[in-house]
Amino acid sequence: MESSVQTTFNEGGAEITVTNETNIGGASGLLNVSMIDEIRNMTNVSDVAGELQVIEIVNTSLPSQSPLARMTVYGLDSSKLNLIGIKNVNGSVYEENSTQAIVGKYYCEKNNISIGDNLTIYGKNFDVVGIYETGAMYKDNSVYVSLDKLQNITDTYDVSSILVKTTENANDTAISQNIEKKYENISTLTSEELSSMLDNVIGILDSASLAISGLAIIVGAIGVINTMIMAVYERTKEIGVLKSIGWKSKKILIMILGETLVLTILSGIIGSLFGILIAEVGVKFFGTNGFTLVYTPQTFILAFGITIIVGIIGGVYPAYKASKLAPTEALRYE
Amino acid sequence: MELIRLQNVLKQFDKGAVTALNNINLSIEQGSFVSIIGPSGSGKSTLLNMLGALDSPDSGQVIINGVDLSTQKDLSDFRRHEIGFVFQLHNLIPNLSVQDNVEIPLMDSGLSEKEKHRRALLFIEAVGLLDKRKQKPNKLSGGERQRVAIARALVNFPSIILADEPTGALDTKTGAKILDVLRFVQRSVGATLIIVTHDIDVARLAQRTIEIRDGQIIRDYYNRR
Ligand SMILES: Nc1ncnc2c1ncn2[C@@H]1O[C@H](COP(=O)(O)OP(=O)(O)OP(=O)(O)O)[C@@H](O)[C@H]1O
Numbered sequence: 001m002e003s004s005v006q007t008t009f010n011e012g013g014a015e016i017t018v019t020n021e022t023n024i025g026g027a028s029g030l031l032n033v034s035m036i037d038e039i040r041n042m043t044n045v046s047d048v049a050g051e052l053q054v055i056e057i058v059n060t061s062l063p064s065q066s067p068l069a070r071m072t073v074y075g076l077d078s079s080k081l082n083l084i085g086i087k088n089v090n091g092s093v094y095e096e097n098s099t100q101a102i103v104g105k106y107y108c109e110k111n112n113i114s115i116g117d118n119l120t121i122y123g124k125n126f127d128v129v130g131i132y133e134t135g136a137m138y139k140d141n142s143v144y145v146s147l148d149k150l151q152n153i154t155d156t157y158d159v160s161s162i163l164v165k166t167t168e169n170a171n172d173t174a175i176s177q178n179i180e181k182k183y184e185n186i187s188t189l190t191s192e193e194l195s196s197m198l199d200n201v202i203g204i205l206d207s208a209s210l211a212i213s214g215l216a217i218i219v220g221a222i223g224v225i226n227t228m229i230m231a232v233y234e235r236t237k238e239i240g241v242l243k244s245i246g247w248k249s250k251k252i253l254i255m256i257l258g259e260t261l262v263l264t265i266l267s268g269i270i271g272s273l274f275g276i277l278i279a280e281v282g283v284k285f286f287g288t289n290g291f292t293l294v295y296t297p298q299t300f301i302l303a304f305g306i307t308i309i310v311g312i313i314g315g316v317y318p319a320y321k322a323s324k325l326a327p328t329e330a331l332r333y334e
Numbered sequence: 335m336e337l338i339r340l341q342n343v344l345k346q347f348d349k350g351a352v353t354a355l356n357n358i359n360l361s362i363e364q365g366s367f368v369s370i371i372g373p374s375g376s377g378k379s380t381l382l383n384m385l386g387a388l389d390s391p392d393s394g395q396v397i398i399n400g401v402d403l404s405t406q407k408d409l410s411d412f413r414r415h416e417i418g419f420v421f422q423l424h425n426l427i428p429n430l431s432v433q434d435n436v437e438i439p440l441m442d443s444g445l446s447e448k449e450k451h452r453r454a455l456l457f458i459e460a461v462g463l464l465d466k467r468k469q470k471p472n473k474l475s476g477g478e479r480q481r482v483a484i485a486r487a488l489v490n491f492p493s494i495i496l497a498d499e500p501t502g503a504l505d506t507k508t509g510a511k512i513l514d515v516l517r518f519v520q521r522s523v524g525a526t527l528i529i530v531t532h533d534i535d536v537a538r539l540a541q542r543t544i545e546i547r548d549g550q551i552i553r554d555y556y557n558r559r
């Protein structure tokens with residue numbers, strides 16, 4: 001699980017994000033633009049940019065909280081795009097004060113958007129001129145336009161967050177504490193904190209998925225053992241026939257063991273294929289908000305190992321018991 | 335020459351509630367043809383199981399070729415080489431064809447595949463099922479299954495042939511043919527043939543008839559030729 005998330009998590013450009021602490025109806029409050037210049041003048045700060053965030057509901061048939069119903073639009077000066085960690089833009093970057101937009105690669109894929117398409121933001125038509133990629137799925141799920149334009153059409157002259165890039169080797173925590181001291185009602189988040197928060201989430205997901213797979217393994221194991229016991233139990237009579245004809249118990253056990261191995265390996269393969277199928281369908285269905293699926297060989301080795309061990313316990317144990325019976329007793333089973 | 339001897343054999347079931355064999359003493363000659371008769375539940379099958387080393391007595395001895403079976407740890411070799419057993423319920427392996435069922439006892443015989451097939455087909459033909467050799471047992475009638483079981487019991491030329499109601503499910507004509515096959519194998523290899531039957535006419539074909547009731551031998555006599 002941990003490997004699933006980390007493949008798409010990459011460090012953004014800005015080390016510190018400043019937001020307004022006061023929450024108004026679920027959305028955080030705004031920050032005055034004058035803060036941008038003030039923070040720029042602080043020591044060890046190399047670059048600062050203001051960012052305005054608006055949410056457009058694009059699909060009214062879905063609940064507005066659903067990620068699929070919402071399109072997140074940011075206004076940011078085009079010269080500051082590096083601060084959000086954009087690696088490359090396919091096409092061109094929007095011009096300042098224009099109705100041009102660049103759209104995250106992931107959002108494009110999800111909504112089938114390509115360069116030249118139109119987006120409606122606050123009732124205005126925007127042209128998609130580029131597709132950007134940061135490498136982090138949750139960041140590539142938005143739309144960026146000129147800050148001036150967005151402020152203009154939304155009649156806002158503030159920003160929702162301020163991105164702060166620090167000089168190399170600077171103490172990000174110290175800087176963010178300085179910012180917090182200087183202003184009231186704001187909160188800061190450093191990229192370190194963000195990554196440790198993400199780690200925590202991943203940790204929770206990890207232990208949850210461990211618990212779920214543990215449960216799945218136990219339930220599956222009981223199922224397999226039960227099936228094998230029934231299958232071999234039904235063959236007690238056959239085992240009796242073979243014994244009465246003079247087969248050695250060992251030979252009978254080897255036969256059952258061989259059959260069990262073939263059966264469990266086959267079911268291991270089928271089970272793995274089904275697992276992959278369900279995972280892929282699940283991701284298609286629910287979307288991968290910051291996740292990609294990663295199949296590690298260990299997962300499959302573990303799954304196979306458990307299947308085989310469980311199959312052998314379920315198959316060989318009853319066969320062993322049956323082979324110890326007197327032939328006449330084994331023959332009495334129907 | 336004495337082949338089989340039972341001494342004070344006792345066999346009970348259900349924790350002593352049923353006494354299937356009650357103090358049986360018996361001696362059977364090598365190469366003889368013996369029939370066992372008696373009413374249902376008298377202990378015939380139980381006795382045959384003792385003779386075929388398929389079950390062991392609670393007390394007393396089963397001695398075959400001078401060997402006390404209770405001293406033997408693993409009877410599988412003995413069963414495979416010496417015994418041909420035809421069960422009252424034919425006990426074929428359901429997912430194997432007629433021919434494969436008949437070939438099971440030849441599994442470790444060291445014969446080539448070709449020779450195994452030849453042998454199996456010989457006996458399948460003898461019981462009149464050559465055209466059904468590829469069928470699965472569930473496609474066969476009760477009597478046909480019984481005949482497959484007989485072919486299987488004979489295919490490794492056992493020295494002791496034990497048959498529990500071999501003709502029970504067969505019409506008189508087929509029954510007579512099956513008995514011919516059993517006796518042919520018996521004579522040609524000098525085997526000992528012991529059959530359980532409720533048919534007094536079949537029982538009379540044997541040289542000797544043992545009659546049991548309530549787990550005890552009540553009559554033991556030679557049939558006049
Ligand atoms: N495994 C067993 N458990 C309990 N009782 C048994 C068992 N095997 C046989 N018996 C009982 O022992 C007695 C003798 O059984 P057996 O099968 O030897 O009879 P049989 O003479 O072969 O009868 P039939 O002619 O009906 O086949 C019967 O009362 C039977 O119910």
Ligand SMILES: [Mg+2]
Pocket residue numbers: 378379380422498
């Ligand atoms: Mg019986």
